[in-house]
Amino acid sequence: MTGAELLVLWDVDNTLISARGFGGLMYSQAFHAAFGRELTGPVDLGGRTEVDVIGEVLRQHDIEGTEEAARLLSDALAHSFETRRAELSGHGEVLPGALQALEHFANDPRVHQGVLTANLRSVALIKLEEFGLAHLVDWDVSAFGDEHADRAELVTFARERAQRIRPFTSDQVVVIGDTPHDVHAAMKAGVRLVAVATGRSSRQDLHRAGAQIVIDDLSDLEELIRSVWAR
Numbered sequence: 126m127t128g129a130e131l132l133v134l135w136d137v138d139n140t141l142i143s144a145r146g147f148g149g150l151m152y153s154q155a156f157h158a159a160f161g162r163e164l165t166g167p168v169d170l171g172g173r174t175e176v177d178v179i180g181e182v183l184r185q186h187d188i189e190g191t192e193e194a195a196r197l198l199s200d201a202l203a204h205s206f207e208t209r210r211a212e213l214s215g216h217g218e219v220l221p222g223a224l225q226a227l228e229h230f231a232n233d234p235r236v237h238q239g240v241l242t243a244n245l246r247s248v249a250l251i252k253l254e255e256f257g258l259a260h261l262v263d264w265d266v267s268a269f270g271d272e273h274a275d276r277a278e279l280v281t282f283a284r285e286r287a288q289r290i291r292p293f294t295s296d297q298v299v300v301i302g303d304t305p306h307d308v309h310a311a312m313k314a315g316v317r318l319v320a321v322a323t324g325r326s327s328r329q330d331l332h333r334a335g336a337q338i339v340i341d342d343l344s345d346l347e348e349l350i351r352s353v354w355a356r
Contacts, residue, residue, distance in 0.1 A: 129235065129297055130235045130236070130237065130291065130293070130297060131235060131236050131237070131293075131297050131298070131299055131353065131354075132237050132238075132239070132266065132283070132284065132287050132293045132297060132298045132299070133230055133236055133237070133238040133239075133299050133301065133353060134238070134239055134240065134241035134267070134268075134280065134283055134298065134299065134300050134301070135227075135238065135239070135240050135241065135242075135262065135301050135302075136172070136240070136241060136242055136243075136300070136301060136302030136303060136304075136307055137240055137242040137243075137244055137249055137252060137253065138170070138172075138242070138243070138244070138252075138324075139220070139303045139304075139323055139324030139325070140220070140223075140301060140302050140303045140307075140321055140323060140324070140343075141219065141220060141223040141227070141253070141256075141258060142217055142218065142219055142220060142223065142252060142253075142256050142258070143217045143218055143220055143323075144213060144216060144217035144252065145216055145217045146216075147212070147213060147216045147217060148168075148170050149167060149168050149170070151202060151205040151206055151209070152164060152168045152182070152202065154201075154205045154209075155198060155201035155202040155204070155205045156182065156186075156198065156201070158201040158204070158205070159197040159198045159200075159201040160186075160188065160197070160198075162186065164182070164186075165185070165186065166185070168182060169181075170243070171304055171306070171324075171325060172243055172276070172302070172303070172304030172305070172306030172307055172324075173243055173270075173276075173306060174243045174270035174271075174273065174274055174275070174276055174279070175199065175202075175243055175244060175245050175248075175269075175270035175271050176195075176270060176271060176272075176273060176274040177243075177270075177274045178243075178270075179195050179198050179199060180195065180274065182198065183195065183198070199245060199271060202245065202248065203245055203247045203248060206247070206248045206251050206252075207247070207251060210251045210254075210255055211255070213251070213252060213255040213256070214255050214256060217256075218256075219256050219257070219258065220323055220342065220343060221342055221343060221344040222342060222343030222344035222345070222346060222349070223258070223343050224257075224258065225343075225346055226343045226346060226349055227258055227261040227262065228261060229346060229350070230353075231261045231262075237263060237266055237287060237290055238261070238262050238263060238266075239262050239263050239264065239265075239266035239267035239268075239283055239286075239287075240253070240262050240264075240267045240268075240269075241267065241268050241276075241279050241280060241283055241300055241302070241307075241310075242267075242268075242269055242270060243270035243276065243306075244269060244270050245269060245270060245271045246264075246267075246269040246271060246272075249267075249269060250264070265286060265289070266283055266286050266287040266290070267283060267286070268280070268282040268283040268286070275310075275313075276306055276307070276309070276310035277309070277310040277311075277313035277314045279310065280298065280300065280310055280311065280314035280316055281314060283298075284298060284316075295314075295315045295316050295317075296316075296317060296356065298314075298316035298317060299316065299317045299318070299319060299353050300314075300316060300317070300318045300319075301318075301319045301320075301321065301353075302318070302320065302321070303320065303321050303322065303323050303324035303326060303331075304324055304325075304326050305326060305330065305331065305333075305334035307320065308320055308331060308334040308335050308336045309334060309335070312335050318336055318337070318338065319338050319339075319340065319349070319352045319353055320334075320336035320338065320339045320340070321339070321340055321341070321342055321343060322339060322340070322341055322342070323341075323342050323343070328341070338352050338355065340352055
């Protein structure tokens with residue numbers, strides 16, 4: 126498949142970067158700012174879209190899941206990240222091999238790469254800016270967790286946006302992510318997947334979810350390149 130073009134869609138958290146619980150802290154701050162109450166219990170972010178997570182948080186706290194309530198929390202979350210963005214780089218790290226992988230594919234004229242992330246668009250941009258990665262992806266062929274609850278729909282959105290470049294067939298779209306949610310989204314959307322065991326999910330977890338190709342991390346660039354171009 127080395128002569129074809131590819132649309133590569135990267136997950137952000139625990140695939141490219143680790144923020145080590147910073148998202149949970151921001152949720153606590155945002156929830157208090159939006160509703161004047163303390164957030165009770167941890168927030169399970171693990172690959173779920175922000176639309177999905179916000180809906181669950183509202184239900185858990187007996188807040189009616191109206192568009193206004195969801196927007197209040199979403200806006201407060203974006204504001205929390207913006208006001209504390211300078212803390213991100215000291216709180217987390219770029220994962221091994223991520224910078225080199227992004228640079229490699231950014232310099233390959235056959236590859237068009239964006240992000241496919243559960244984050245709000247504004248939060249994804251803040252994260253990758255603070256870790257020095259934002260310039261390496263095309264934000265116009267990306268999709269974000271504030272656009273739909275179903276991660277598979279985000280794949281569709283990214284493919285539609287990439288139409289300005291060219292149509293990409295299913296086997297020319299590659300999702301790279303670290304959770305079963307990434308696996309299920311790629312399978313449901315009918316596109317290819319490279320799973321990386323850099324988050325909470327083990328290689329076995331990812332295989333059980335349906336991933337055919339699983340690598341330990343991004344540190345072996347040649348292995349990643351082979352996996353991305355494999356058929």
